[in-house]
Amino acid sequence: MSKKGIILSGMRPTGRLHLGHQNVLNNWVELQDEYQCFFFIANWHALTTGWEEAKFIRQNTLEMVADWLASGLDPEKSVIFAQSDVIEHAELHLIFSMITPLSWLERVPTYKDQIQKFGAMGKDINTYGFLGYPLLQAADILMYKATAVPVGEDQFPHVELTREVARRFNNLFKPVFPEPQAVVHKKIATLPGVDGAKMSKSYGNVISIGADPDEIKKNVNLMVTDPARIRKTDPGHPEVCVVHKFHGVYNAPQLSELEAQCRAGSIGCVACKKQLAIALEQAQGPIRERRNEILSKKGYLEEILQDGAARARAVARKTMEEVREAVFG
Numbered sequence: 001m002s003k004k005g006i007i008l009s010g011m012r013p014t015g016r017l018h019l020g021h022q023n024v025l026n027n028w029v030e031l032q033d034e035y036q037c038f039f040f041i042a043n044w045h046a047l048t049t050g051w052e053e054a055k056f057i058r059q060n061t062l063e064m065v066a067d068w069l070a071s072g073l074d075p076e077k078s079v080i081f082a083q084s085d086v087i088e089h090a091e092l093h094l095i096f097s098m099i100t101p102l103s104w105l106e107r108v109p110t111y112k113d114q115i116q117k118f119g120a121m122g123k124d125i126n127t128y129g130f131l132g133y134p135l136l137q138a139a140d141i142l143m144y145k146a147t148a149v150p151v152g153e154d155q156f157p158h159v160e161l162t163r164e165v166a167r168r169f170n171n172l173f174k175p176v177f178p179e180p181q182a183v184v185h186k187k188i189a190t191l192p193g194v195d196g197a198k199m200s201k202s203y204g205n206v207i208s209i210g211a212d213p214d215e216i217k218k219n220v221n222l223m224v225t226d227p228a229r230i231r232k233t234d235p236g237h238p239e240v241c242v243v244h245k246f247h248g249v250y251n252a253p254q255l256s257e258l259e260a261q262c263r264a265g266s267i268g269c270v271a272c273k274k275q276l277a278i279a280l281e282q283a284q285g286p287i288r289e290r291r292n293e294i295l296s297k298k299g300y301l302e303e304i305l306q307d308g309a310a311r312a313r314a315v316a317r318k319t320m321e322e323v324r325e326a327v328f329g
Helices: 019-031 043-070 088-099 102-106 109-120 133-143 153-172 213-222 242-250 252-264 269-296 300-328
Strands: 006-011 036-041 078-082 148-151 181-184
Touching: 006 019, 006 133, 006 148, 019 036, 019 043, 019 148, 036 043, 036 300, 043 078, 043 133, 043 269, 043 300, 078 300, 088 133, 088 153, 088 300, 102 153, 109 153, 133 153, 133 300, 148 153, 153 181, 213 269, 242 252, 242 269, 252 269, 269 300
Parallel strands: 006 036, 036 078, 148 181
Antiparallel strands: none
16 A cells, blocks of 8 residues: 655653553554654653653663554554664754754744743753754654654644745755645543643653553542532532543543433442543553563564664665755755
8 A cells, every 4th residue: 555655753751651642652553554654762852851861761762662562553564763873863953953043943832831831840941952952853854754744733833843944955955855744633532630630740640551450540549520529429510520531532432321420420439430440441451461561572672673773774864865965065
């Protein structure tokens, strides 16, 4: 089957993936049958906000690849590699930095937002690396002449910057790069953390991909429910309940019935949580088993990354030959 185009996407190895990442991975699994896919571990990007935790990046990388494979990514279908294993990314980033106006980077919406967010946490990220990370992203994408980039809606500005950089390079030198299009992740209900806030490792409110039964049970029991419901016979308001949102994703066939029972006060929060824990275990159990099997194979993940890096470098070398010829003649 002919492919629709080329896709590049990645994740930063900052710790175990959680259920908030599952939607992205499910999309990747589908896309790898439709596109030529390059999926990379963005370990240089991890340094932009976590350079002081660099010693954990290697182990986080292996854990992340295990999560990817357990969730359905296939190294026979997709190129899976670590960013730092393809040094050409840094070279292309350097060349782009010579022709990209500073104002383009300063206007990226997430730049000032993240500066404020991390500043409030007592973390200083006023570095060149953080300012320039969208440009490094552009180099990541354009290196493989990606025609599409799967993103959430909040990432549109990054793809647009990449398109502008490609356009500027092509106009200044020679037409080397295509202008990639954003492919929006298929919509499912966004899962909150167990406390109702955004699911985030830094908030400690996550459930890991492939979580064991004890972690699932513990975190489901911590989920915030309808605060106005005092007794289990009180009518509930499922739209404000974290448990209800998870049922919508992991127990959809039973959702209407559970919602009706909640509103009627005929099912209590404890019983509702028990049903959710069962549904989550049914979904995560097979992923956990695959993940444990993958991790038990000594050297297997390293082989996946070495093979992926070799395949990625073969493409990157050709791109950089074109770039150098375009710039220097």
